Every structure is written in C-alpha cells, then in structure tokens.
Amino acid sequence: IAVGVVDVETPALKAQRLTEEAYQCMVNEFEADTNVKELLDRFAATVEKGSIVSLDDEGLAYD
Numbered sequence: 814i815a816v817g818v819v820d821v822e823t824p825a826l827k828a829q830r831l832t833e834e835a836y837q838c839m840v841n842e843f844e845a846d847t848n849v850k851e852l853l854d855r856f857a858a859t860v861e862k863g864s865i866v867s868l869d870d871e872g873l874a875y876d
Contacts, residue, residue, distance in 0.1 A: 844860070
C-alpha cells in the first residue's frame with residue numbers, strides 16, 4: 814500500500830458527485846414547474862433550496 818495523491822475519482826467521490834447532480838436536477842425541475850412558479854409569483858415568495866427533498870414511493874420525505 815502506498816500513500817499518495819489520488820488522480821482519479823474515487824468511488825466515494827463519484828457517489829457524492831452523482832448525489833449532488835441528482836439533487837440539482839431535482840431542484841431545477843421543481844423550479845421549472847409552472848405551479849411552483851405561479852405560487853412564487855402570486856405570493857412574492859422564495860424557495861429555500863435546502864428545504865427541497867425527495868419523496869419515496871409512499872410520499873414520505875427523505876434526504
């Protein structure tokens with residue numbers, strides 16, 4: 814075993830990147846939704862991006 818700098822994406826970094834990309838895609842879809850846009854416009858609201866979470870098949874939120 815040699816200690817050194819890793820020049821390739823590790824499995825952990827890949828998993829983290831894929832999770833972040835999926836989250837960003839979900840946020841983009843949410844923000845593009847016409848119902849969401851209408852609510853934001855009607856109430857002069859903003860969305861706290863960190864509050865957007867996925868739902869499982871039963872409609873329960875998870876991070």
